[in-house]
Amino acid sequence: xxxxxxxxxxxxxxxxxxxxxxxxxxxxxxxxxxxxxxxxxxxxxxxxxxx
Numbered sequence: 001x002x003x004x005x006x007x008x009x010x011x012x013x014x015x016x017x018x019x020x021x022x023x024x025x026x027x028x029x030x031x032x033x034x035x036x037x038x039x040x041x042x043x044x045x046x047x048x049x050x051x
Contacts, residue, residue: 017024
């Protein structure tokens with residue numbers, strides 16, 4: 001069952017990228033921005049602990 005769900009997810013991802021590339025690009029940009037914001041938050045937190 002786990003393998004089937006994984007392949008279904010991969011198929012959906014390929015379909016999404018193939019037929020909606022602009023939307024897929026926006027999703028990736030949003031995720032990358034969120035990860036950067038989280039990293040900056042951790043860096044600020046650690047800097048505050050060290051100072």
